[in-house]
Amino acid sequence: MPVDTKKLFNEDLPSAMERNKADALAIGAKYQMNITGAGEWFIDCSASGPSCTPGTNTADCTITVSDEDFQKLYDDPQAGMQLYMSGKLKVAGNMMLAMKLQKLLALKLQITRYGTFPPLGPF
Numbered sequence: 001m002p003v004d005t006k007k008l009f010n011e012d013l014p015s016a017m018e019r020n021k022a023d024a025l026a027i028g029a030k031y032q033m034n035i036t037g038a039g040e041w042f043i044d045c046s047a048s049g050p051s052c053t054p055g056t057n058t059a060d061c062t063i064t065v066s067d068e069d070f071q072k073l074y075d076d077p078q079a080g081m082q083l084y085m086s087g088k089l090k091v092a093g094n095m096m097l098a099m100k101l102q103k104l105l106a107l108k109l110q111i112t113r114y115g116t117f118p119p120l121g122p123f
Helices: 005-019 021-026 067-075 077-085 095-114
Strands: 030-036 039-044 051-054 061-066 089-093
Touching (some): 061 095
Antiparallel strands (some): 061 089
């Protein structure tokens, strides 16, 4: 089932981050998500966060992907490497931070499917 990308970044993820501040802050980075066909969002999981807001800002890691490919990534977080290797997912800045963002989005997926937000755990 396709995810509503705008709702995810404008409502669901900010709400999950607010409810689980410590887990979000444990990521300790700022992200810029540019999803072609859907929008741009700045995700702050640093000490000045947590927040997820529309628009652009200076980030430690910038991820650019089409909305269609983001759907694939959301449905199967393990697809990230394949999308990256095929040039469909672009990462600028600290690539290791992209893996942490993947965990945050994977946890959001669990909230959607199971109604819970488990602790992040080690990276």
